[in-house]
Amino acid sequence: MNARVKTVLDELAGLFVDDGSLAAFAVVLILIIAGAVKIMNVPPIWGGLALLVGCVAILVESLLRATRTGKK
Amino acid sequence: MLRLRHRSTAFIAQTSLRDRIRASRLADMTAGGGQAKVQHDSVGGPMLELSTVLPAITAAFLASLVEVVEAFTIVLAVGLTQGWRPAFAGTILGLVALALIVVVLAPLLALAPLQLLQFLIGALLILFGLRWLRKAILRASGHLALHDEERAFAKETDNLRHHAHNKRANYLAGLAAFNAVLLEGLEVVFIVLAVGVGHGVVAWASLGAAAAVVVVLAIGLAVRKPLAKIPENALKFVVGLMLTSFGIFWTGEGLGVEWPGADLSLVGILVLFIIVSAAMVMRLRPRRRAQLKVVK
Numbered sequence: 363m364n365a366r367v368k369t370v371l372d373e374l375a376g377l378f379v380d381d382g383s384l385a386a387f388a389v390v391l392i393l394i395i396a397g398a399v400k401i402m403n404v405p406p407i408w409g410g411l412a413l414l415v416g417c418v419a420i421l422v423e424s425l426l427r428a429t430r431t432g433k434k
Numbered sequence: 435m436l437r438l439r440h441r442s443t444a445f446i447a448q449t450s451l452r453d454r455i456r457a458s459r460l461a462d463m464t465a466g467g468g469q470a471k472v473q474h475d476s477v478g479g480p481m482l483e484l485s486t487v488l489p490a491i492t493a494a495f496l497a498s499l500v501e502v503v504e505a506f507t508i509v510l511a512v513g514l515t516q517g518w519r520p521a522f523a524g525t526i527l528g529l530v531a532l533a534l535i536v537v538v539l540a541p542l543l544a545l546a547p548l549q550l551l552q553f554l555i556g557a558l559l560i561l562f563g564l565r566w567l568r569k570a571i572l573r574a575s576g577h578l579a580l581h582d583e584e585r586a587f588a589k590e591t592d593n594l595r596h597h598a599h600n601k602r603a604n605y606l607a608g609l610a611a612f613n614a615v616l617l618e619g620l621e622v623v624f625i626v627l628a629v630g631v632g633h634g635v636v637a638w639a640s641l642g643a644a645a646a647v648v649v650v651l652a653i654g655l656a657v658r659k660p661l662a663k664i665p666e667n668a669l670k671f672v673v674g675l676m677l678t679s680f681g682i683f684w685t686g687e688g689l690g691v692e693w694p695g696a697d698l699s700l701v702g703i704l705v706l707f708i709i710v711s712a713a714m715v716m717r718l719r720p721r722r723r724a725q726l727k728v729v730k
Contacts, residue, residue, distance in 0.1 A: 380565045388564060392557050392685060399689045410691035414682055414703060417560060418710050421678075424568055425714050429577055 384424040391416040486697055487638050490629045493676040494642030497625040500669050501618040502650040504586070508614035510654065511590035516607035524611025531612075532619040539623075543631055551631060553688025559628050559681030567674030571711055573667045575718035580667055622646075625673075629680055675711065679703040 391413065399409040513521035543551060572578040590610065622643050630639030683700050686693060693699035 380569065384564060384568060385561055388560055389557070392560065396553070396689060406686070406690040407692065407694075409689050410682075410686035410693065413686060414706070417564065417678065417682055418706070421564055421568060422710065422714065424564075425571055425718065428568070428572060429575075429718050 381424050381428065383427070384420060387420045387423070388417065391420065487635050489676060489680070489700065490635045490639045491642035493629045493673060493680065494622075494626050494639040495646050496669050497673040497677070498622045498643040498646035499650065500666055500673065501621045501625075502646050503666065505614045505618035506650050506654050507587050508590055509611045510658070511587050512607045512611045515591050516603060520604045520608035521611050524608035524613075525615050527608075528612045528615025528619060531616050532623060535620070536623055539627070540636075543627065549688050549690070551688075552684045555628050555631055556681045556683070556685030556688055558624075559677050560685060561681075562624070562628070563674050563677030563679075563681050565674075566670050567678055567707070567711060570667055570671035570674050571714050571718070574671065574715045577718060625677070629677070671711070675704060675707050678707055 395409045395413050395416070398404040398412075399406050509521050509525055512524065546554075569578065573580055593610075626639040626643050627636060630636035679700055682703055683693065695702070
């Protein structure tokens with residue numbers, strides 16, 4: 363039963379996480395931007411632009427790392 | 435029946451969300467500086483509807499097409515090797531479990547504050563979309579093998595034949611169908627809620643997903659073979675682009691970003707990711723060729 367629950371949880375996590383670093387970077391980016399906008403009162407539009415640029419950078423970094431190291 | 439129940443639940447969530455969006459817009463108008471907002475809304479209203487509904491339907495349809503094909507492949511393998519009884523039993527149980535999840539989830543979504551919902555779902559969409567996009571780029575550039583439904587079908591068939599003399603064969607076959615329907619279905623449910631809930635178009639997104647189910651079942655029942663001709667990677671590419679764009683847009687809206695051009699900025703985000711993805715495919719292809727040469 364435990365093994366089955368673990369399998370289901372793994373599959374659920376797998377919906378969002380493939381490359382652990384990509385997911386971790388994305389979560390950290392979103393949290394930093396949310397903190398900057400909500401706590402440090404950074405204008406939301408700058409937060410939005412940072413989110414856009416950050417997501418592009420994270421995707422490019424993940425792809426380059428995957429092709430360099432062979433970890434897919 | 436289940437599909438009807440799913441739709442009615444989604445409709446309830448959509449209706450209450452739509453009311454809340456209207457209420458928050460009304461509050462914006464009455465809170466001062468209302469004239470500009472009223473003009474913007476009255477002029478941009480129909481455009482906003484179309485620009486919100488069409489991407490939601492398209493994303494839900496294309497993403498569901500990919501997931502339903504994958505589930506169908508497994509159910510077909512179960513049906514042809516072990517008989518249709520365990521295949522149908524597993525499928526129906528999977529659909530019941532999915533319906534229960536939707537029935538529990540939809541009212542909870544209606545309770546959460548809209549901005550928080552947009553932020554959380556947007557963040558999940560970014561993770562989901564970037565994952566699909568990354569995989570699609572790696573496949574398009576030759577670094578990952580394309581998903582092969584015929585191979586998946588052969589693997590599942592072999593696996594089931596291996597257990598054919600086992601006493602628990604029917605149970606295992608039913609379980610395989612149940613798992614496929616539940617897990618792929620969960621992805622469909624997530625996508626429908628994610629692309630629909632941010633602007634209260636869950637019912638439209640459900641319609642897109644339902645259309646995908648009908649298309650796959652109609653083709654599948656006609657050919658009774660794995661649907662290997664569907665260009666899965668191209669679909670994943672498009673859906674990855676759309677989900678990532680939706681995710682960034684809604685996370686921003688959840689943080690209070692007023693995107694330039696309102697909903698139309700979604701198109702701008704989408705175009706940026708198309709350019710970046712195409713550039714990455716072109717850049718990574720030569721690298722793959724060089725790696726292959728070294729191996730030879």
